Amino acid sequence: MHNQKKVEQPSIIWRYSDKKDAPRILGINPWIYDFAAYNVWTRPTGLLCCLEMLGRAGACTALVDFMDKELDPDHWPGPRKNGQGHYPKTALPRPYVLKGVPRQFSRYGADKKRVRDVLTSIYPEPDLILVTSLMTYWYPGVISCIRLLKEIFPRTPVSLGGVYATLCYEHALNSGADLVISGPLERPDNWTKLWSLLGQGQVPIPEDSGLKPDTSYYARPDFSIIMTSRGCPFKCPYCASSKLYPRFRQAEPELVIEHVRQEYERGVRNFSFYDDALLVNSESVLYPLLEYIIDNDLVLRLHAPNALHIRYLSPKTCRFLKKAGLETIRLGLETTDFSNRVDSKLGPEEWHRGISNLLEAGFVRQDLVVYVLAGLPGQTKDELDISIRECLKMGLRPELNYYSPIPGTAMFEQARKYSDYPLEEPLWHNNSVWPCVKGGFSWDEQKYWKEKIKEGP
Ligand code: SF4
Incomplete structure (x- = not known):
């Protein structure tokens, strides 16, 4: 019903509906405003799901992604061979509350004038605009985007959804949007x-x-995404997954396979998994997908930038992942202090078994990047040091993943008590400022940890 494609003007593909008086709905992925941003195969997955379901419900839909090179190819840095890459950036003054943070603040994504030109060229104007939001502390980019949309399309209602809108609903009510949606669009009330x-x-x-x-x-596209599930059955106290998706849901394997088939057919070779819990219940979707890739000799690169659950790295899963072309592996260790860890997702035997299964399947130690959670409220330097050393001793690559306090999670209250900053303000959720480390971000401290990792065990 909505499968006719037509390029209305450069950069925008409308998917039309044959429904009479179908509303024209424009999805927008706004800029990132931050101290740092890098394209780790990033796509506004939630928004892409919303546009898909609205299309099936009879709407005409289109997307303007401020974070995609197609919108502004002249200013975009070239991507790496594996599809990752830098974004263009424009230096901005630091927001007032972050004035003491010794880092450059920037707008990442397409040039503002180019965005304005592209939006202005849309005719007739959309009936509804759907703006998505990701990190809570990126809200200045969302507000700036909504302001621009209101200027260009003063009669079009703007709805704001996504992570920031869900986790900081009250705050988002002041974003300038006509409607703020908290939680998934497919929830009946939304x-x-x-x-x-x-x-x-x-x-x-x-x-x-x-x-x-x-x-x-x-x-x-230089890359595409694969999403086999939404949510996660675990409830780690520092993670927003269960707040965003209260129910762990898996897609039908046929759907996921068809998506990969279509993307492969149009030349996409880099695929990034977007699941929070890719390996949970892997027989249902992941195995059929990997079998399809292997049996059809698809030559592609798979990337798992979201941490994999180490406990589910069985010999079979590891063999399948290797054979299907998994290239980028990130593992969710968080800490090696197993007796004091704040979550229940990994035990010491599972940790060692998972790594040995990966090696057995043919992955090499240097490719195994292990996330270690840093900057938790009250975390000691020693604890971090021990986890890093343990990874290095095993020949793995530890990577510090700084804690971001997330409203509504079990750890948020503790973070609020511990932090020197008023965490009601979402800008302080930014893990680049180390909100729960006494004294906040410091270049010296960052250098210290970098050297520690570089110098080895
Ligand atoms: S296992 Fe990972 S995705 Fe699931 S709740 Fe914990 S941190 Fe979040």
Whole structure:
């Protein structure tokens, strides 16, 4: 019903509906405002799922992604061979509350003038604009984007959803959006609110909504994403996964395979997994997908930038992943202090067994990047040091992953008590400022840890 593609103007693909009076809905992925940002195969997955379900519900849909090179190819740094890459950036003054942080603040993504030109060229104007949001502390980029949209399309209602809107709902009410959606769009109350904004009620929610990111809006992608599930059955006290997706859901394997087939056919060779819990219940979706890739001799590079659950690295899973072409591996260790860890996702035997299964399957130690959680409230330097040493002794590559306090998570209250900063302000959730480290971010301290990792065990 909505499978006719037409390039309306450079950079924008509208997916049309044959429904009479179908509303025109424009999805927007806004800029990132931060001290640092790098494209680790990043796509606005939630927004792509929303556009897909709205398309199936009868809307005409399109995407303008401020973080995609197609929007502003002249200013975009070339990507690496594996699809990752830098974003263009424009230096900005630090927001007032962050004035003491000794780092350069920037807007990442397409040039503002180019964005304005592209948006202005959209005719007729959309009936509804859907802005997504990711990190809570990126909200200045969201507000700046909504301001621009309101200037260009003063009559079009703007709805804001995504991570920031869900976790900081009250704060997001001041974003300038006409509607703020907290939680998934496919939740019946959110779905009804959105269609009411268009003056339409009682539109049925399409089946399997929320599990099909539509990546076809990207005309010439350097990479694509794979999402086999949403959410995570664990509830680590520092993680927002269960706040964002209260239920762990898996996609139908046929859907995921068809997505990979289509992307491969149009030349995509780098695929990044977007799951929070890729290896959970892997027989259902991951195994059929990997079997498809292996049996059809697809030559591709798979990337897992979200930490994999080490406890589920069985010999079979590791063999399949290796054979199918997994190239980028990030492992969620967090700490080697197993008796005091604050989550329950990994035990010491599982840790050693997982690593040995990966090696047995043919992965090499130097490729195994292990996330160590740093900057937790009250965490000692010694604890961090021990975890880093343990990884180095095993020949693995530890990478410090700084804690970001997330409202609504079990650890947030503790973080609030411990932090020197007012965490009600989302800008202080930024892990680049080390919000729960006494004294905050310091270049000396960062250098200290970098050298420690470099010098080895
Ligand atoms: S296991 Fe990972 S994704 Fe799941 S809750 Fe813990 S940190 Fe989040």
